[in-house]
Amino acid sequence: MAYNFDWSVLWRQPYGMWLLQGLWVTIKIGFLAWIIALSLGIVIGTLRVTPWKFLRLFSSAYTELFRNIPFLVQLFFWYYAGPMLLGDRLGHYVNQIMGLNYYVAIFALGIYTASRVAEHMRAGFASIGKEQYQAVLSTGMTQFQMYRYVIIPYALRIILPPLTTEFLTIFKNSSIAMTIGVAELTFMSYRIDAETFHGLEATTGAMFIYLLLGLTVVRIMGFIESKFKIPGMIGR
C-alpha cells in the first residue's frame, strides 16, 4: 500500500501550533542554557589557568567530569537522581515543581556545555603570548584585573568561531530533553506522528525548522564576530 503524504499536518491545527510551541520551548532552553554555559564556562576556563593550585584542580575536575560523560546520561542523572541529592525534605519539595523536567533540561545542558566552553577558553588563553600577560601585569594590574579587562575579552574574540559551533550545538542537544518529557520541537514532531501517523512529514518539518534556527544563529554570531573582530586578524 502506498504511503499517502499529507503535508498539511505542518500547518493544520492543532499540529501547526504544536510545532511552533515546540520551537518556542527549544529556543528558550537553548538561550537559557547558553547563558549558564557561557558565564560558567568563562569562569571555569579562567580558573584552569590561574596561579592557585586548588582552583586549577577544581576546574580541571569539573571539565573532565562533564565532558567525559554522555549528555543523555547526565540528563537522566539530574532528572531522576538530582532531587534526591538535595535530601528528603528539599528533594520532595523540588519534585513537586511544575515543569521540573524543563528546568532540569536547561540546568543540565548549561553545565554540560560550560565544560566545553571552558576548554575553548583554555585554548584562547594559550594562544595569547606569555609576554602579553606580562605586559598587563607590568602596568600594575592584579591577576583579576588582568583577566577581567584584557585577557578574557581578548580570548573571547579569538574563540568566537568555536563558540558559534557550541551555540548551535546547544539547540541541537536540546532535542535530547524530549527523553525526560520536555515538550520541545522534536517531542512535538513525535506527538504529531502519534496522533496522525504522519511522522515523516512532521519530522521533515522539524528538520527544516532546526535548520532555519541554526542558520539564524549563524547569522547572529556572524554579526557579533564582525563587530568584535580584532583589527589585523583574519576575519570573514
Add this chain to the structure above:
Amino acid sequence: MIEIKNVSKWFGDFQVLKDINETIQKGQTMVICGPSGSGKSTLLRCINGLEPYQKGEIIVDGESLSDPKTNLYKLRQKIGMVFQRFELYPHMTVLKNITLAPMKVLKKSKKEAEKKAMELLERVGIPDKAHEYPANLSGGQQQRVAIARSLAMEPEYMLFDEPTSALDPEMINEVLDVMVDLAKEGMTMIVVTHEMGFAREVADEIIFMDEGRIIERGSDEEFFTNPKNERTKLFLSQILV
C-alpha cells in the same frame, strides 16, 4: 634605588643568573648588553617580579621583591616595562591601551586618564593615532604607544627589553629619540639593547652579560674602545661595525 644582591636564578637545572650584583641609582640610565641567552631579559623580569629568583635579593626603594609581605602589584605600578614585541592590546584602541591601567589601577576618571594619554601621545609624536587600533600602526608607532602606556602610570623606573630589536631600521630612531629624551629628563632606566649609539649617548653605566654573569662594566668610552674581557671584545667587534 634598585639594589640587586647576589641574585641567582634557575630554570629547572639550568642556571640563568649567576650571582648578580648591581645597584641602579635614581636618575641613572643603565644599559645591559650581551649575547642572546646570557640572562639579560630574565634579569629585567626579576626586577619587576615577573620572574621569581631563587637566591639573593632585589630591593626596590627599600622593599625586597622576595619578601612575601611585599605587594608586587603595588610595586609594579612604579616600574614601567616596554617589550620587544610591543605587546599592545590588539582589541583596544591606542587611547584605551593607554588609559586602561590608570583608570583601573589608579582609579583615575576617564576624562583625567584621557587627558594624560593625549599629553603622552603628543610627547611621543603620534596624537593623531589615538583612535586607531594597534594593527593599523607601524612598528615604531606601536612601540611609542607602548612607552606612552607605561608612562601613563607615572612610573619612577622604566625597564626596556630590546625595544628596537623588532623594528625596521628606519623606525629605530623614532623610538630611540623618545628614550633619549626620557633619560635626559631624569627617568631611571634599565635598557637591554644592542644599540651602542644609544648607550654611548645616555648610559651612565653599561654592563655586559654572558652565560648568566656580569663579566664587564663600564661607564665611559673606555668600555667601547678598550674592553678588558675577551668575550666583550669579541661581542663588541661584531656589533660595532
